[in-house]
Amino acid sequence: MARLKDVAKAAGVSIATVSNVLNGTKTTTPVVQRRVLEAITALGYQPNLHARSLRTGQSRTLGLVVPDLTNPYFPALVQAIETTARAAGYALIVMDAGNDAERETEALTLMASYRVAGVIWVPVGENHAPTWPFPVVTVDRAVPGCDTVVADHLQGGSLVAQHAIALGHRRVGLLSGPRSLASAALRRAGFLRAATGQLELAWEHEVPFSSELPPHVQVRLAEPGCSLVVCANDAVAVGVLRAARAAGLRVPDELSVIGFDDVPWSDFVDPALTTVRQPLAALGAVAVAMLHTRINQPALALQHQILPVELVARRSAGKAPAEPAPVPAARPGGQS
Amino acid sequence: MARLKDVAKAAGVSIATVSNVLNGTKTTTPVVQRRVLEAITALGYQPNLHARSLRTGQSRTLGLVVPDLTNPYFPALVQAIETTARAAGYALIVMDAGNDAERETEALTLMASYRVAGVIWVPVGENHAPTWPFPVVTVDRAVPGCDTVVADHLQGGSLVAQHAIALGHRRVGLLSGPRSLASAALRRAGFLRAATGQLELAWEHEVPFSSELPPHVQVRLAEPGCSLVVCANDAVAVGVLRAARAAGLRVPDELSVIGFDDVPWSDFVDPALTTVRQPLAALGAVAVAMLHTRINQPALALQHQILPVELVARRSAGKAPAEPAPVPAARPGGQS
DNA sequence: GGTCGCCGGTTAAACGTTTAACCAACCCGT
DNA sequence: ACGGGTTGGTTAAACGTTTAACCGGCGACC
Numbered sequence: 001m002a003r004l005k006d007v008a009k010a011a012g013v014s015i016a017t018v019s020n021v022l023n024g025t026k027t028t029t030p031v032v033q034r035r036v037l038e039a040i041t042a043l044g045y046q047p048n049l050h051a052r053s054l055r056t057g058q059s060r061t062l063g064l065v066v067p068d069l070t071n072p073y074f075p076a077l078v079q080a081i082e083t084t085a086r087a088a089g090y091a092l093i094v095m096d097a098g099n100d101a102e103r104e105t106e107a108l109t110l111m112a113s114y115r116v117a118g119v120i121w122v123p124v125g126e127n128h129a130p131t132w133p134f135p136v137v138t139v140d141r142a143v144p145g146c147d148t149v150v151a152d153h154l155q156g157g158s159l160v161a162q163h164a165i166a167l168g169h170r171r172v173g174l175l176s177g178p179r180s181l182a183s184a185a186l187r188r189a190g191f192l193r194a195a196t197g198q199l200e201l202a203w204e205h206e207v208p209f210s211s212e213l214p215p216h217v218q219v220r221l222a223e224p225g226c227s228l229v230v231c232a233n234d235a236v237a238v239g240v241l242r243a244a245r246a247a248g249l250r251v252p253d254e255l256s257v258i259g260f261d262d263v264p265w266s267d268f269v270d271p272a273l274t275t276v277r278q279p280l281a282a283l284g285a286v287a288v289a290m291l292h293t294r295i296n297q298p299a300l301a302l303q304h305q306i307l308p309v310e311l312v313a314r315r316s317a318g319k320a321p322a323e324p325a326p327v328p329a330a331r332p333g334g335q336s
Numbered sequence: 337m338a339r340l341k342d343v344a345k346a347a348g349v350s351i352a353t354v355s356n357v358l359n360g361t362k363t364t365t366p367v368v369q370r371r372v373l374e375a376i377t378a379l380g381y382q383p384n385l386h387a388r389s390l391r392t393g394q395s396r397t398l399g400l401v402v403p404d405l406t407n408p409y410f411p412a413l414v415q416a417i418e419t420t421a422r423a424a425g426y427a428l429i430v431m432d433a434g435n436d437a438e439r440e441t442e443a444l445t446l447m448a449s450y451r452v453a454g455v456i457w458v459p460v461g462e463n464h465a466p467t468w469p470f471p472v473v474t475v476d477r478a479v480p481g482c483d484t485v486v487a488d489h490l491q492g493g494s495l496v497a498q499h500a501i502a503l504g505h506r507r508v509g510l511l512s513g514p515r516s517l518a519s520a521a522l523r524r525a526g527f528l529r530a531a532t533g534q535l536e537l538a539w540e541h542e543v544p545f546s547s548e549l550p551p552h553v554q555v556r557l558a559e560p561g562c563s564l565v566v567c568a569n570d571a572v573a574v575g576v577l578r579a580a581r582a583a584g585l586r587v588p589d590e591l592s593v594i595g596f597d598d599v600p601w602s603d604f605v606d607p608a609l610t611t612v613r614q615p616l617a618a619l620g621a622v623a624v625a626m627l628h629t630r631i632n633q634p635a636l637a638l639q640h641q642i643l644p645v646e647l648v649a650r651r652s653a654g655k656a657p658a659e660p661a662p663v664p665a666a667r668p669g670g671q672s
Numbered sequence: 673g674g675t676c677g678c679c680g681g682t683t684a685a686a687c688g689t690t691t692a693a694c695c696a697a698c699c700c701g702t
Numbered sequence: 703a704c705g706g707g708t709t710g711g712t713t714a715a716a717c718g719t720t721t722a723a724c725c726g727g728c729g730a731c732c
Contacts, residue, residue, distance in 0.1 A: 001448075001469055003717095003718060003719090004718065004719065005718080013681085013682095014681070014682050014683080015682090015683095015718090015719090016681080016682065016683075016684095016720080016721080017680085017681060017682075019719070019720060019721085020680095020681090020720095020721095023720085025720080025721080026679090026680075026681085027679075027680070028680065028681085029679090029680065029681090032680085032681085046445065046448045046449045046469075047449055047718085047719080048390070048449075048451060048717090048718050048719070049449050049450050049719095050386040050387075050390045050395070050451055050717090050718080050719090051386075051390050051687090051717075051718035051719040051720090052718080052719055052720075053386040053687095053719090054384070054386045054387050054390055054686095054687050054688065054689085054717090054718080054719070055686075055687050055718080055719045055720045055721085056687085056719080056720065056721095057687070059386070061429075061450075068415075069411045069412075069414055069415040069418070070411045070412050070415055070600065072408075072411075072600060072601075074411070075405045075406045075408075075410070075411050076405075076406050078405055078430075079404075079405040079406055079432050082405070082430060082431065082432050083432060083434070086431065086443075086446075091429050091431070091446065092429065092430055092431070093397075093427050093428065093429050093430075094414075094418060094428055094430045095418060095422065095427070095428070096415050096418050096419060098419070109382065110422075110427065112337075112382045113382045113383055113384070113385050114385050114397075114427055115384060115385065115386055133337055133382075238604045241606070242606075245606065263601075264406065264408060264601075265408075265599075265600075265601035265604060265605075268547065268574045268601060268604075268605055269601075269604055269605055269606065270577070270578075270581065270605065270606050339687095339688060339689090340689065341688080349711080349712095350711070350712050351688090351689090351712090351713095352690080352691080352711080352712065352713080352714095353710085353711060353712075355689070355690060355691085356690095356691095356710095356711090359690085361690080361691080362709095362710075362711085363709075363710070364711085365709090365710065365711090368711085383688085383689080384687090384688050384689070385689095386687090386688080386689090387687075387688035387689040387690090387717090388688080388689055388690075389689090389717095390687090390688080390689070390717050390718065390719085391688080391689045391690045391691085391716075391717050392689080392690065392691095392717085393717070
């Protein structure tokens with residue numbers, strides 16, 4: 001490959017001059033500038049970023065560590081990160097932690113070897129934050145010493161509750177996600193807060209983020225005793241859809257279902273899922289923006305951004321069915 | 337960050353010695369070896385790969401260029417590539433071409449600047465193959481000067497036909513993908529070949545890879561005139577599912593549907609899609625293996641591997657319904 | 673018209689590695 | 703006892719950049 005030296009020789013000029021016109025470090029006379037640029041295109045010169053990084057001590061590479069690329073949540077995030085990173089002049093080294101804390105630290109130390117300018121990190125679980133030799137911004141989970149950008153799960157939960165109320169539901173079942181995950185806990189909290197006084201919690205179960213529902217939940221769904229099931233996840237929403245079908249319950253006529261995440265296929269299942277959309281693209285864009293400013297101004301105060309989510313109403317959640325006179329506890333004087 | 341020099345000083349030994357024990361270049365006495373290793377862990381030394389690459393002229397980084405990360409086909413592929421690449425000691429720089437040929441070449445030239453050891457490339461469309469300064473293996477599409485690994489779309493097509501025959505179908509509709517894409521053309525060819533003599537092609541339409549079906553196909557599906565629709569894609573299969581539902585046709589009782597790809601959610605739609613699974617993980621693993629050998633032996637003959645696919649039978653395709661005596665064209669003597 | 677400052681260019685050092693070339697000491701066989 | 707091979711270590715050059723330091727010439731200012 002052509003080196004700076006070759007360009008210099010071809011342009012009849014010193015190697016430093018080529019470097020200068022290349023990055024506009026010093027002013028140059030137009031004629032020599034033209035000669036240099038011509039030589040560059042003629043030789044198809046591409047700067048050696050290894051050499052540049054070595055010399056300048058900074059690199060134009062960002063790292064990205066995610067727990068599991070096949071999680072439908074991530075592709076859109078990764079895409080947004082890659083696109084905005086490249087637009088800002090960074091390339092992206094991606095590593096998959098395989099949902100394993102050990103492989104995750106492995107990945108992060110590797111990132112150190114590659115001398116990335118910074119990394120965007122979606123932590124796999126609860127974690128120690130050994131301090132890394134590069135700035136880190138975490139996405140979706142807060143980690144003590146790091147900048148963070150998360151979706152507003154709390155708001156998401158309350159949006160669900162509001163929607164349920166607006167549709168006229170009274171008794172709802174709740175399938176909440178692993179309590180140990182901050183995001184799941186926040187969704188639950190937001191939902192419960194906005195539900196108090198308006199919605200009655202028929203039952204609640206804590207389930208993993210999966211469409212394979214545990215047996216006791218399946219039997220519960222055979223006779224839900226509520227008009228709406230609020231799910232931790234689009235995946236568990238699909239599980240509920242299945243269970244409902246198995247029980248002969250028509251969705252949404254007899255039972256409404258609400259998911260969370262708006263994964264790409266939530267519009268493909270039948271009925272299409274009413275769910276809460278996470279601002280994946282914005283999450284990614286903000287993450288690289290934060291990282292970029294942190295790289296340039298390491299001393300800045302820690303940032304913590306919370307991005308708004310959005311309820312997308314589709315067919316899986318409909319109006320509450322006319323109450324089958326459900327044990328009229330309060331008799332306001334009507335005939336019984 | 338700690339440099340080789342620091343380790344050397346801490347261990348009371350020369351910088352070259354440290355390098356030697358680090359990569360086992362020369363034999364060293366056990367005592368000095370221990371001292372060096374201790375110093376390394378004590379200082380938390382991580383080699384500067386930029387410097388190493390600069391010196392050795394080779395890098396431990398691979399590139400990956402894909403048309404669109406949000407395409408459900410890719411995450412599993414990317415994951416497989418990343419995992420096997422890292423196991424082989426490479427990091428992976430990922431770039432999304434945004435389905436745009438221009439951004440794609442942009443990405444590839446950038447890869448040159450990063451001096452990647454080689455790149456794995458899923459080309460966005462029909463293409464010129466300007467020769468790149470690094471080895472390239474393409475996935476899913478053949479490109480003249482490159483090693484290639486593809487799934488056996490031809491076999492996939494014929495598997496579909498065989499399955500249809502086994503289920504007793506006679507008249508089928510075919511929604512084939514863009515003829516300009518080699519993969520789509522192969523699927524079609526494989527299907528038609530295996531179908532001849534056994535299956536009657538009621539109709540065929542060429543559709544884009546999308547679940548939004550063009551209007552004329554929608555009206556066709558309102559009265560399909562066949563017992564099975566073979567789809568170019570899982571996405572279009574979902575489109576067919578929708579149209580069938582709109583037309584009041586029960587799937588699979590009245591109409592069977594077969595997709596292609598086995599995207600992650602094909603098990604989530606209702607009914608779960610019968611489809612053809614592409615060996616995504618194998619594709620990725622083979623791609624990096626090929627690239628690895630090509631990097632080490634540039635002069636080898638070009639490779640072209642075709643990986644077997646697999647039909648996964650789910651609920652969307654069932655037995656052919658008893659023929660409603662469909663205009664008995666051939667009268668074997670029955671009363672007319 | 674002499675001097676000062678700027679302008680446009682060059683020279684050379686440095687970044688952190690690897691590795692060829694060199695060297696001292698030691699072991700062994702004669 | 704002496705020389706040659708081997709063993710375990712060091713010195714220094716090189717990879718392709720950036721950038722500080724240097725320098726000649728030219729225009730401007732007094």
